[in-house]
Amino acid sequence: MVTLTVQEKGWISQLESNNPADVMIAIKEIRHHGNIRILPYLFRLMKPSTHEAIRESILMLISELKTQEAVPVIVSILEQADRGRDFTRLVAACWQSGLNFSGHIPVFIRIFVDCDYQTAVEAFSVIEESIMNVDATIQKSCLQLLQESAARVSKEKYPLYRELVKVVSGE
Numbered sequence: 001m002v003t004l005t006v007q008e009k010g011w012i013s014q015l016e017s018n019n020p021a022d023v024m025i026a027i028k029e030i031r032h033h034g035n036i037r038i039l040p041y042l043f044r045l046m047k048p049s050t051h052e053a054i055r056e057s058i059l060m061l062i063s064e065l066k067t068q069e070a071v072p073v074i075v076s077i078l079e080q081a082d083r084g085r086d087f088t089r090l091v092a093a094c095w096q097s098g099l100n101f102s103g104h105i106p107v108f109i110r111i112f113v114d115c116d117y118q119t120a121v122e123a124f125s126v127i128e129e130s131i132m133n134v135d136a137t138i139q140k141s142c143l144q145l146l147q148e149s150a151a152r153v154s155k156e157k158y159p160l161y162r163e164l165v166k167v168v169s170g171e
Contacts, residue, residue, distance in 0.1 A: 027057045036070045043077045063096035075104045091122040102133035113149040
């Protein structure tokens with residue numbers, strides 16, 4: 001169990017408040033002084049009922065993350081997230097951050113296959129940015145996953161799928 005600091009507990013309290021101004025202040029402070037332990041609390045606010053400005057601020061914060069330790073937290077949250085309206089933007093924030101998601105490419109392949117075209121484009125970008133950091137064994141398993149998933153790729157995404165196979169194979 002992670003022990004939170006007094007400051008982190010204060011931010012969480014602000015994030016859980018019903019006052020959008022308090023939430024925005026907490027997000028601003030977290031952006032400058034926070035750490036990855038706060039990410040799950042931020043992701044809880046990524047739902048349609050949350051004010052748009054709050055969701056935008058969270059997406060901006062995620063896209064600006066520069067700590068590699070955030071990657072497993074982000075991927076775990078993506079795997080559990082509702083694939084609603086903000087999901088595509090969450091995936092986009094991954095590649096925008098510039099973080100290395102190479103250890104999680106299969107997750108993004110599944111997102112590519114299972115989601116709509118726009119989300120697939122964002123997942124493609126994450127894969128493209130991280131594939132050069134994988135070894136031959138992982139590359140081979142990713143190609144196998146793509147081949148096994150081919151029948152589930154929509155006609156609309158099939159040209160993009162063929163490009164993804166080329167990217168993953170290193171062509």
